[in-house]
Amino acid sequence: MKFLFAHQNFPGQYVHILQHLVAKQQHDLVFLSEPNRNRINGVRAIPYPKPSLPATEAHVGARELDAALRRAEVVQATAMNLKSLGFEPDIILGHHGWGELLNLCDVWPGVPILGYFEFFYRIDGIDVNFDLEFPTQVSDYARIRAKNAVNLLALNLGQHGQTPTQWQLSTYPEWAHPFITLLREGVKLDVCKPDAQARRRNLVIGKTTIKPNEKLVTYVARDLEPYRGFHMMMRAIPHLLRARKDIRVVMVGADGISYGAPPQKGTWRETMLAELGDSIDPDRVLFPGRIEYNTYIAMLQRSDAHVYFSYPFVASWSLREALAAGCFVVGSDTTTVREFVAHEQNGMLVPFFDPKALADTLLRGIEDTALSRRLRDNARKYAEKHLAMDDYLKRYDALIAKVVGRK
Numbered sequence: 001m002k003f004l005f006a007h008q009n010f011p012g013q014y015v016h017i018l019q020h021l022v023a024k025q026q027h028d029l030v031f032l033s034e035p036n037r038n039r040i041n042g043v044r045a046i047p048y049p050k051p052s053l054p055a056t057e058a059h060v061g062a063r064e065l066d067a068a069l070r071r072a073e074v075v076q077a078t079a080m081n082l083k084s085l086g087f088e089p090d091i092i093l094g095h096h097g098w099g100e101l102l103n104l105c106d107v108w109p110g111v112p113i114l115g116y117f118e119f120f121y122r123i124d125g126i127d128v129n130f131d132l133e134f135p136t137q138v139s140d141y142a143r144i145r146a147k148n149a150v151n152l153l154a155l156n157l158g159q160h161g162q163t164p165t166q167w168q169l170s171t172y173p174e175w176a177h178p179f180i181t182l183l184r185e186g187v188k189l190d191v192c193k194p195d196a197q198a199r200r201r202n203l204v205i206g207k208t209t210i211k212p213n214e215k216l217v218t219y220v221a222r223d224l225e226p227y228r229g230f231h232m233m234m235r236a237i238p239h240l241l242r243a244r245k246d247i248r249v250v251m252v253g254a255d256g257i258s259y260g261a262p263p264q265k266g267t268w269r270e271t272m273l274a275e276l277g278d279s280i281d282p283d284r285v286l287f288p289g290r291i292e293y294n295t296y297i298a299m300l301q302r303s304d305a306h307v308y309f310s311y312p313f314v315a316s317w318s319l320r321e322a323l324a325a326g327c328f329v330v331g332s333d334t335t336t337v338r339e340f341v342a343h344e345q346n347g348m349l350v351p352f353f354d355p356k357a358l359a360d361t362l363l364r365g366i367e368d369t370a371l372s373r374r375l376r377d378n379a380r381k382y383a384e385k386h387l388a389m390d391d392y393l394k395r396y397d398a399l400i401a402k403v404v405g406r407k
Helices: 012-024 060-084 138-146 149-155 166-170 174-179 230-243 268-279 293-302 317-324 355-367 369-386 389-404
Strands: 002-006 028-033 044-047 091-095 113-116 160-163 180-182 203-205 208-210 215-223 247-254 285-289 305-308 329-332 348-350
Touching: 002 012, 002 060, 012 028, 012 091, 012 389, 028 060, 044 060, 060 138, 060 149, 091 389, 113 389, 160 174, 166 180, 174 180, 203 293, 215 230, 215 293, 215 317, 215 355, 230 247, 230 268, 230 355, 247 293, 293 317, 305 317, 305 355, 317 329, 317 369, 329 355, 348 355, 355 369
Parallel strands: 002 028, 002 091, 028 044, 091 113, 113 160, 160 180, 215 247, 215 305, 247 285, 305 329, 329 348
Antiparallel strands: 203 208
C-alpha cells in the first residue's frame, strides 16, 4: 500500500507505526512535515514550507484557525506537487490539531483519511478552572471555545478518526463519537521493563550520582508546569526531605510551557524555588532538564517512588512507561490518571491539591516494602495486559484495513 502521513513535526505520534510498516518491506511510506533533521530509514520525509504567521489584526479567537488554514494551504500545494509526480496514496494519516489534513481531500478525492483527534476544548469539567490557584478569566472563554474550530472542520470532513484514551474520546461531543475509534497506544515492553539489579548500582544523571543506599523519588514531565502538578510536587518535597535524610528527588523536565499559561515572570521552576526557599536542599533535589532516553529508562527502573500528576488533560507517554518499568506510581486522583491507575491495585492515587498526602504516600511506598513490591508487580502486569506495543500495532493494522477496505 501507499501511505501518506502529515504532521508538522516528523515523526510525531507516528514513530511506532512507521517503524512497524517499514519492517514489513512492502509499503511506500511518504511523510509531509515542516523541515527537521529526524529520519527513519524507509520513510520519504518531504518538507513543506513553514506557513506564514497569522495576521496580527485577526481577532485573538480566530488566530489558531487562521494559522491552521495557512498551514493547510502550504500542505495542499506540496501535496499537489507530489501528485503531479504520480503519487496516489491508498490512505492519508495525520494529526488534526494543526490543519494539515483539511485540504488533502481536495487533492485526492475519495482517498480515506484517518486523523488523530487529541482533545476537544471545553470551559467546564476538564482542565479550564480545574486549578483555582490559576483561574481562567470569563473574558477568555470565547477564545477557548474558538480553539475547536479546526476540530469541527476536521469532523465535518466526514472521514475517520482515532484517539488514544477513553477520556480523550469523552471530551468530544457525543455526535462525534461514531467518527472516532478508540485506539489505545502501547509502549515497548522489552525496553520499558523492570530491572531487579537497578537498586544495587549507582545511577548517574548528569553530574549527580544516586547511590544504592539512597531512596530515589522521581517526577517526569515535558516541561515543569502546573498542568502536570509541578507546583504540588514541589510543595511535597520539603515534607519528604524532613522525613528521611536518605531521600533524593529528581525532577525531569524543561523550563518551557507545553500547556497552560506562563508565570508572571521567569519559569515555573524559579517561581516555586522562590516560594519554597531554603526548604529545598539543592544537594538533594536535582533538576536535570530533559535527559537522554536510556538514562530516563534507567531512572524509572531505579526509582523507589514515581510521581505522575496531571490536570484532567491528555495523559503523557511517561505514565505508560513508568507502569511498564514497574514503578511504584503515585498519581493524582484525576480522570486522566484513573484510566491507567487503580488505587492500591497497580499504583496509589492522592488528591491533586494535597501535597502533604502526596508526600505521605510516597513515604509509605518507600517504607512499606510489601506494598511497594505488590504494586510494582501489578503495574508491570497491567502494562503487559493493556500497553503491549505488539497488541497496539495489531489493532492499528486492523483499523487501517477497515478504513481502506482491504488488508
